[in-house]
Amino acid sequence: MLKSSLFILVLSVSVHAQLSEPRIFGEGVISTRDYESSITFTPDGKVAYFVKSTPDLSFRVILMSRLEKGKWTTPEVASFSGEYSDSDPCFSPDGTKLYFASRRPVEGTAPKADNDIWVVEKTSSGWGAPRHLSMNTASQETSPAVTADGTLYFSSNRPGGKGAADIYRAKLVNGDYTAAENVGEPINAPGPEVQVFVTPEDDMLILAALGRPDGQGSLDLYLSRRVDGAWSKVINLGNKINSQGVDSAPRISADRHTFYWTSTRGYGFEEQQAKRLSYKELSGKLQGAGNSLGDIYQIDMSALPH
Amino acid sequence: MRLTPLIICFLCACLWPNDPPYASKQPLTEPAIFASGVISTADFDSHPAFTPDGKTLYFLRSSPTFNFWTIVESHFENNHWSTPEVLPISGQYRDADPFITRDGKRFYFISDRPKDAASASGTGRSLDIWFMERSGNGWAPPQNVGEPVNSAGNEWYPTIAQDGTIYFGSDRPGGKGRTDIYRSRLVDGKYTEPENLGDAINSQFEEFEPYISPDQKYLIFMAQRPDGRGGSDLFISYQRDGSWTKATNLGDKINSSGSEYSPLVSPDGKYFFWSSTRTAASTSQTKRLTYDDLLNRLRNPGNGLGDIYQIDLSALNIQPQ
Numbered sequence: 001m002l003k004s005s006l007f008i009l010v011l012s013v014s015v016h017a018q019l020s021e022p023r024i025f026g027e028g029v030i031s032t033r034d035y036e037s038s039i040t041f042t043p044d045g046k047v048a049y050f051v052k053s054t055p056d057l058s059f060r061v062i063l064m065s066r067l068e069k070g071k072w073t074t075p076e077v078a079s080f081s082g083e084y085s086d087s088d089p090c091f092s093p094d095g096t097k098l099y100f101a102s103r104r105p106v107e108g109t110a111p112k113a114d115n116d117i118w119v120v121e122k123t124s125s126g127w128g129a130p131r132h133l134s135m136n137t138a139s140q141e142t143s144p145a146v147t148a149d150g151t152l153y154f155s156s157n158r159p160g161g162k163g164a165a166d167i168y169r170a171k172l173v174n175g176d177y178t179a180a181e182n183v184g185e186p187i188n189a190p191g192p193e194v195q196v197f198v199t200p201e202d203d204m205l206i207l208a209a210l211g212r213p214d215g216q217g218s219l220d221l222y223l224s225r226r227v228d229g230a231w232s233k234v235i236n237l238g239n240k241i242n243s244q245g246v247d248s249a250p251r252i253s254a255d256r257h258t259f260y261w262t263s264t265r266g267y268g269f270e271e272q273q274a275k276r277l278s279y280k281e282l283s284g285k286l287q288g289a290g291n292s293l294g295d296i297y298q299i300d301m302s303a304l305p306h
Numbered sequence: 307m308r309l310t311p312l313i314i315c316f317l318c319a320c321l322w323p324n325d326p327p328y329a330s331k332q333p334l335t336e337p338a339i340f341a342s343g344v345i346s347t348a349d350f351d352s353h354p355a356f357t358p359d360g361k362t363l364y365f366l367r368s369s370p371t372f373n374f375w376t377i378v379e380s381h382f383e384n385n386h387w388s389t390p391e392v393l394p395i396s397g398q399y400r401d402a403d404p405f406i407t408r409d410g411k412r413f414y415f416i417s418d419r420p421k422d423a424a425s426a427s428g429t430g431r432s433l434d435i436w437f438m439e440r441s442g443n444g445w446a447p448p449q450n451v452g453e454p455v456n457s458a459g460n461e462w463y464p465t466i467a468q469d470g471t472i473y474f475g476s477d478r479p480g481g482k483g484r485t486d487i488y489r490s491r492l493v494d495g496k497y498t499e500p501e502n503l504g505d506a507i508n509s510q511f512e513e514f515e516p517y518i519s520p521d522q523k524y525l526i527f528m529a530q531r532p533d534g535r536g537g538s539d540l541f542i543s544y545q546r547d548g549s550w551t552k553a554t555n556l557g558d559k560i561n562s563s564g565s566e567y568s569p570l571v572s573p574d575g576k577y578f579f580w581s582s583t584r585t586a587a588s589t590s591q592t593k594r595l596t597y598d599d600l601l602n603r604l605r606n607p608g609n610g611l612g613d614i615y616q617i618d619l620s621a622l623n624i625q626p627q
Contacts, residue, residue, distance in 0.1 A: 033348075034604045052600060054585065055370055056564070056610040061600055075597055082595040103590075111590045245371075268369025271429050272418075276397040279390055282367060282376055286349045292371045 022240060022297045024289050025260065029072045030065055031295035033287045037262035038088050038249040039296045042095045045253065049078060049089040049098065055293055060087040062100060080120050080130050084111050092146045093200035093254070096122045099144035099152070106132050117141045117154055135170045135177040143249075148200040152177050155194050164192035167207060186234050187224060194219065197250040205231060206250035216242040221250055221261060223304065238305050244269045245292060252301065260298050266290035326360025326574055327382035328616065337559060337615045339607050340579065344387045345380060346613035348605045352581030353568040354614050355404035355413075360573055364393065364404040364413075370611055375402040377415060395438070395448055402433075403463045408520060408573065413438045413445050414464040421450050433460040435474060455490050455497050463515040463568070467522045472497065475514025475527075483510030487527055489518075506550040507543050517569035523626035526556070526569040537565030540580060544626050559621065564610065571619060578619045585610040 024031045025039065030050060035057070039050040046067045052075070053060040062081035065072045078089075084104035091098055101115040116136035120127040135141070139158040146152050150172030157165040166188040170177035182188060191211030198205050203226045208219045212234075220242040224231045241247060245264035252259055267285040269292065277285070289295045328340070339346045340354070350368040353375075361382045367390065368375045376397055378390040395401070399419040406413055414437045420426035421434070434456040438445035450456065451464075455472060462475040462485070470492030477485045478500075486508040488500040502508060503516075503525075511531035518525050522545055530538040539561040543553040555561060564583035571578055586608040595603075607613045 034601075052604070054604065054610050056583065056585065058585065058610070061595060063597065077595060077597050077600065082591065082600070083593075084590050109590075264371065268371050268373035270374070272400070273398045277376065277392060278397070279378065279392050282378075282392060282397065283349075286367070286369070292369050292373070 018302075019258070019298060019300045020303050022263075022299050025296040025298045026065070026072045027289045027295075029074065031289040033289065033291055033293065035293040036296055037294045038090075038251075039260050039262075040090045040098070040251060041253065042091060043093065043254045044095075045255075048072065049091075050075075050296060051087050051089065053087070053294070058085070060085045062086045062089050079127050087115070088143045088195075088249070090143075090145050090197075090251075092150075093148045097146070098127070099146060100130075101142040101144065102130070104130070114138060114140045115142050117144045117152075119144075133177050135168075135180045140165065143195040145197045147198055147202040149202070151198075151202065153183070153196045153198045153205070154180075155196055156180070157192070162188040163190040164210075165194050167193045167196045167205075183231070187231050189234075195248045195250065197252065199252060199256070200254075202226065204252070206237075206252070207234070208248040208250065209234075212236070216244065216247075218244075218264075219246045219248045221247050235305055240299065240303060246294070257301055258298055259301050259304060260296060262294050263297050264292050264294050266292040266295070268292040326356070326572070327387070328356070328360055328572055328577060328579075329574075330577075330616070330618075334577070334616060334618045335621050337582075337617050340614040340616045341380075341387045342607050342613075344389065346607045348607065348609055348611065350611040351607075351614055352612040353403055354570060354579050354581070355406050356573050357406055358408060358410040358573045363387065364406070365390075365614060366402055366404075368402075368612070372612070375400050377401045377404055394444070400433070403515070403568070405463075405465050407466055408468070411440045413440075414451075414466065415448075416462055416464070417448070419448070432458065433462065435461045435464045435472075451497070454499050460485075463528075465516060465518050467518045468520040469522075471518070471522065473516040473518040473525065474500075475516065476500070482508040485512045485514045487513050487516045487525075503550060506552050507541075512538070515568060517571065519571065519626075524624055525550070527553070528567055528569065529553075530565075535561045536563035537583065538567065540566050540569050542622075542624070546627055556622065559617070565612075567612065576619055578617050578622055579614060581612045581614050583610055583612050584608070 035053040035055055037051045039048055041048050048065050051060050052063055062078040063075035064078050065075045086100055086102045088101040089098055097119050099119050102118050103111045103115055117133050118130040120130050137158050139156055141154050141156045143155045152170045155165050156168050167183045168180040169183050170180040193207050193209045195208035205224045207222050210219050214236045221237040222234045224234045243265035247263045249262040353366040355364045363380050364377055366375045367378045377393040379393050380387045380390045399417055401417045403416045416433045417436050418431040418433050435451040436448040438448050457478040459478040464472055464474045466472050471489055473489045475485050475487050487503045490497040490500040509531055513529040515528035516525055524544050526542050528538050529541055540556045541553040544551045562584035567581040569580050
């Protein structure tokens, strides 16, 4: 008896222990052998939405899991997803709206060739019908993130940007977004900026970008802070966060203690194995989280470079 | 037509006891996933090579991003393919592209394993062609094929014609661009200086993974270039009067919007094997997926990671002169 209460004590201490190294989030339930990405939480942290995709990312589904008695439940397909390719879910800071990117049709039944940004709002009986936002174009709009005053940040490869894809911002006017402006330098550069997260206070911006001189691999994550009203120089989040794989879909928890992101690091990037793998060991590496299909990672915000 | 037990018996009887395990009861005029669930699985399976009797299959089981490759083997026993095992020499370094000679006496493959003690601790080793001699039921230790076939660059996908000429891909300097296909003739037991197969086959883009027919009348190869259907595609060229015809795409049955790899004609000459990352997936669903529907799609062959496919060789309509 004494032993088991000691054990529980140790466990509860470890939950609050510092996470100074990346850890796979929800291993076996949320992060699995499949391609998971883009987690977002309700403000109380008890409901998570995230994405599970085909390995080639041609079809994506938004899933939901609840934290019950300290465990994440087996995911369910979100009530508005599972028919067309949906991705990049992101809660509004008050948790009443969920923004996402989708190839669902605005009219008719054929999927669109490009992604647009949609929003669902909480009603007394679950999520309402998805609503298409007005600042969408025939180009890609992805990776929505919203500040407390409703300003929407997103990525788009629309014509007129500084490179392949840029970060844009649109103000909330009468419940919709019409005009969007390019966030400009130093956030945008000649290479593509494809994912963005902004804090509710609009004072910190994290983006996923490709092809910058200080990149570690494919997509890397970068941070900028608002200083005297302007975005500061963009800094690479370093080799704890960034890997040889894709590092993307940044999120900061509501209490600003934890950083979440998606990474394809894992089995396959190493030059060689430390020792010869048996078939069972090989299958174990291929058929669990960390197999270099996307997983969701977490780390303390304090581990990010300042 | 419903198959009565009698007809099923009749169909079985059509399979002669000496037919290789990969022989199909019915004509295979459309691509079929090979040995679904054992060989072709939810993992990345590709690059098959059979022993001459067809009863042992070597193939690759790779990381989902196709960065790390391991050669595994399966044996046809008691009428089914056994759960694979890692080839005894594989599982630590990147090993790929198995090829068994038609007499079954040699096993060729590529690897970035260290060539000597000096390169064992280094990083960034290039891929070379290696071979093993048959030794009892197994294979003798690997030997590096050496220069001039191997270079300081990378070599891929050795296949060997009846007269010993070795065909392979390489990114050595002096090609038409990126990677090209080369051949080296065997003269007095030694490989001669490799010859670039030229503009009918190679381009400024990627060409590697050649399959040479035993009589060298045709070459099927993998290329990633703008005249493809997406990813890498398989192309064919004929050797006529000592020169190669302009390569043509093998078409929509063989190639897809995914990537195709590893062309191979079965030891009995009746079937064409290759690998593909094609999916059954579409960009929308006829009905909303449940979580179980989704897992079922993601954790079976056809999930977009590589699988091994088989078709009647006659479906390729190969017409050497």
